[in-house]
Amino acid sequence: MLHLREYDKANAKNFSTLNLKSTPVRTWNFHKEFLLDLKHLHQDYLRITTLAQQNKWAPTNWDLQSDYIETVVIVTDSNLKIVYASSNMAKMNGYNESDILGKSPKMFHGKDTCQKTSGEIRQAIAKQEPFEKTVLNYKKNGKEYQCLIKSFPVFNIKGQLSHFIAFEKTA
Known part of the structure; x- marks a missing residue:
């Protein structure tokens, strides 16, 4: 037992001279959140790439991987029905993709949206x-937010209108 006491004293003396900083456990939540965001970003990229391949979109100069980081991406068919929304949309306006599929983007407008x-x-x-354009939209909870929308028509390789794609972020 004497050996262990001496060992503990020596160990305590050694550790007291080190400049160690502990990491609070709560900081790991940020890391986990970041990893989940990356996972969703990758899944979104794969989904929109598949959508583009299935519909034979003509090549564009969009950098979808970079655009996804800061923006919400919404794709409508040629009849303006939403067929795709990136997973980060819930952070911007509270809606999940399942809430809006098949609906018109007008669903985000409200009484004070500029006609x-x-x-x-x-x-x-x-x-x-x-x-x-920057437009006044409404979140799922009814609160207003200014939304910067950059939208483009998407044509297939035959030159026919296939979809519209919008890159949106809070203005």
Whole structure:
């Protein structure tokens, strides 16, 4: 037993001279959250790549991997029904993809959404032109938020309109 006491004293003396900092357990939550975000980002990228391949989208110059990090991506079919939404949308407005599939992006508009801006968006869509607009949208809980939308028509390899894609973020 004497050996263990001496060992403990020596060990305590050694550790008291070291400049060690402990890491609180709660910081590991940030790491876990980051890893989950990366996992969802990768899954989203695979899903939209599959959508593009299945619909034979013409090549574009979008860097989808980089665009996903900071933005929500929503894809509608040519009839403006939502067919895809990235998993990070819930952080922006509270909606999950299952809440919005098959619906129109107009579902995010409300009583104070600018009709002039909505009209300009409709015109760009009708002309199959890209647009960039900031619009007042509504979260699932009813709160307002300014949403910057960069949207593009997506054509297939035959040159026919296939989908619309929108990159959105809080303005």
